[in-house]
Amino acid sequence: MTAAADPVKLMKQEVGRAAANLIQSNSIVGLGTGSTTAYAIQFIGERLKSGEIKDIVGVPTSFQAEVLSKQYGIPLTTLDAIDHIDIAIDGADEVDPQKNLIKGGGAAHTREKVVDYLANQFIVVIDSGKLVDKLGSVFAVPVEVIPMAVTPVMNAIAKLGGKPELRMGVKKAGPVVTDQGNLVVDVKFDDIPDPVNLEKTLNNIPGVLENGIFVNCADKVLIGEVKDGKPVVQEM
Structure with missing residues (x-):
């Protein structure tokens, strides 16, 4: 199977795209860590480059997010230089029905927590395999x-x-x-x-x-799934 036809990769891209499409011009954006969020960073960069949105500045939650943001042309700032974050996009390792999360598979949860809790709107991007009935079911x-x-x-x-x-x-x-x-x-x-x-x-x-339990902070959860070989994105 070629990488282009990998349905899981396509699904992660679509979830990332759905999150990137929520970004509006003149926003300060928290940029999370992980494979699905990486696609969101890529698509935010593409929207900036095409002129579809402008005056975006990012706050990275990890070295990975920082490197990707620079690669895709997203200007970065620090928490010292701003007084709010409009929207943050980040992944999760588990999400329960109350939108509580376990994060930290990439060991970036401390900086993620600082940024995600500060954001006026926190968007979680996951695939359906991350949904659990109770936190801690699968993930430590x-x-x-x-x-x-x-x-x-x-x-x-x-x-x-x-x-x-x-x-x-x-x-x-x-x-x-x-x-x-x-x-x-x-x-x-x-x-x-x-x-x-x-x-x-x-x-x-x-x-x-800090620990990887995130409670009462996720505003929107975008869930990707592969149905009949095609990527589908739903909101929780």
Whole structure:
């Protein structure tokens, strides 16, 4: 199968395009991380280049988003230079029926959380495989931890009933290091009955910078699916 005909890739492109089409001129845009959001960044760049929209400035949530934005000609700014974000586009690893999310498969959840919560409108782009009845069904909760605190944090998480595991690098010896220079502990919970409280509890452990549970922040969820070999995009 050629890459051009890959239905999953086409579907991710269509979800990215649907999100990029929500961007209006004169906007400050939060640019998320991950494969589907990468297509949104590409299409925002294309809309800018064609003159369909103008005066867009982006706030990247990761080194990946920064590199892609530069590649596609989207001017960037920092949170120091702005007082609001109009719209943010980002992916998720799990989405429950209340639009609560688990994010952080790409270890960028801390910066994503800062940007996505600031945005007046937060658009989540996913494929239907990311939909779950309850958070934590499939995906572990990523917790960003300062390096010196990894052992006490993992012990504290185990006391909460979680199964913590230090995320190790792929094609790299040793653990994954975030853009902030920290480590990621992936925590599997048998059940997350109350994501709102679990988010707070995890963040209150000394040494934890942030975790990948996002509650009460997603405004719109765009879901891509492949039906009869064709990409379909629906809104949750």
